[in-house]
Amino acid sequence: MNAFESSIAEFGWWAILLFVVLATYFWRGLGVLLAGHVSQDSELFKWLSTVTYALVGALTFKLILLPIGALAQVPMIYRIIVCCVCLFYMTKFKSGLSRGLILGSLLMTAYGLFLFYQST
Amino acid sequence: MDQILQELKDADTFKQAFRLGVKAGLYGPGPVLLAGMIGFGAMGHGVGLSVLQTTAISTFMYALPGQIVFIEMMSMGASSSVVAIAVALTSTRFLTMVLTLFPQIPKARKEPSRMLSVHLVAMSAWAYCMRDFPKIKPEIRYGYFLGIGLICWILAIPGTILGYVISEYVPIWVTIPLVFVNPLFFLLSFVDVVIPLNRIAIIAGGIAGAIFYQIYPEHALLISGLGFGSLVYGIDYFRRKRKPSA
Numbered sequence: 001m002n003a004f005e006s007s008i009a010e011f012g013w014w015a016i017l018l019f020v021v022l023a024t025y026f027w028r029g030l031g032v033l034l035a036g037h038v039s040q041d042s043e044l045f046k047w048l049s050t051v052t053y054a055l056v057g058a059l060t061f062k063l064i065l066l067p068i069g070a071l072a073q074v075p076m077i078y079r080i081i082v083c084c085v086c087l088f089y090m091t092k093f094k095s096g097l098s099r100g101l102i103l104g105s106l107l108m109t110a111y112g113l114f115l116f117y118q119s120t
Numbered sequence: 121m122d123q124i125l126q127e128l129k130d131a132d133t134f135k136q137a138f139r140l141g142v143k144a145g146l147y148g149p150g151p152v153l154l155a156g157m158i159g160f161g162a163m164g165h166g167v168g169l170s171v172l173q174t175t176a177i178s179t180f181m182y183a184l185p186g187q188i189v190f191i192e193m194m195s196m197g198a199s200s201s202v203v204a205i206a207v208a209l210t211s212t213r214f215l216t217m218v219l220t221l222f223p224q225i226p227k228a229r230k231e232p233s234r235m236l237s238v239h240l241v242a243m244s245a246w247a248y249c250m251r252d253f254p255k256i257k258p259e260i261r262y263g264y265f266l267g268i269g270l271i272c273w274i275l276a277i278p279g280t281i282l283g284y285v286i287s288e289y290v291p292i293w294v295t296i297p298l299v300f301v302n303p304l305f306f307l308l309s310f311v312d313v314v315i316p317l318n319r320i321a322i323i324a325g326g327i328a329g330a331i332f333y334q335i336y337p338e339h340a341l342l343i344s345g346l347g348f349g350s351l352v353y354g355i356d357y358f359r360r361k362r363k364p365s366a
Binding site: 027 | 151152155162163166167173176177180181182183185186188189190192194195200203204206207208209210211212213214215216217218219222223234235238239241287291292293294295296297298299300301302303304305306307308309310311312313315317318319321322323324325326327328329330332333334340341344345346348349350352353356357
């Protein structure tokens with residue numbers, strides 16, 4: 001435990017929240033200060049966006065493949081099939097994101113209903 | 121939506137633009153954002169946070185990917201400094217978003233503080249303003265942005281509470297689609313990523329994440345994001361450097 005972590009341990013969960021809130025605001029505030037002064041074609045921007053996409057990619061795959069809680073009751077193969085169907089639907093029919101979301105939610109509700117009636 | 125845009129072209133005061141922004145927010149990004157926040161509320165309940173904690177995250181962070189990184193990593197038992205780094209990295213996209221959006225709004229002598237209003241910059245308001253700004257008068261753009269941004273931010277609060285509360289009482293077939301909304305939203309939004317480098321980063325990070333979560337759950341996100349993201353960038357950088365000389 002370093003100095004940062006021991007001070008966090010003292011103030012608990014809310015101190016960590018405060019810290020991540022500031023970390024999130026930092027980029028927004030920095031944007032206001034730098035607006036009109038920096039080029040977005042710089043190498044730093046390229047690197048930042050690659051890292052961000054890799055992070056969000058990892059988060060998304062994790063949430064779908066290794067979920068905790070209610071979603072873990074849906075078999076992995078069904079989760080993957082739902083994702084593929086929605087991606088296919090969106091790209092093939094050029095439909096908006098919200099329609100893909102509705103389709104996915106309906107497919108998940110269907111499996112949930114199956115689980116629900118199987119258990120009763 | 122087209123009707124709002126038509127009215128926007130005729131609008132010339134801050135107030136009119138603000139009102140139209142609120143309207144556009146309710147019809148456009150509002151429902152998707154609300155669904156995402158309801159899903160986040162359900163997730164907060166799922167990892168054992170209190171309703172106050174979950175709502176505070178949505179209100180003050182107001183960045184869904186970062187919010188989910190935060191509660192996921194906390195529930196995995198990651199140390200606070202690792203959580204802070206991962207959240208900070210997830211939010212770097214705001215810098216690019218603000219840098220592309222704000223220069224399109226001319227500065228007025230008396231205007232609501234940009235240091236405050238920048239909190240409203242999120243995927244929802246950003247995408248709509250980027251699309252509509254070129255079509256509307258520069259002087260009323262700030263009002264339009266504030267309208268969309270504010271209504272979306274306000275929706276995030278009841279959305280989170282609703283998601284948390286209903287997941288406590290509803291059967292499993294309601295909870296499952298609720299917690300699935302956000303991962304599916306992220307996945308489907310990747311379809312619109314056009315830069316090949318970023319597409320490769322998503323896939324590399326995704327595969328690395330799926331593997332490392334099973335080995336080092338508390339550091340998986342940092343390894344995949346910072347590690348593999350930088351690796352993809354590095355390979356691309358050296359490829360670009362070599363090309364002109366070849």
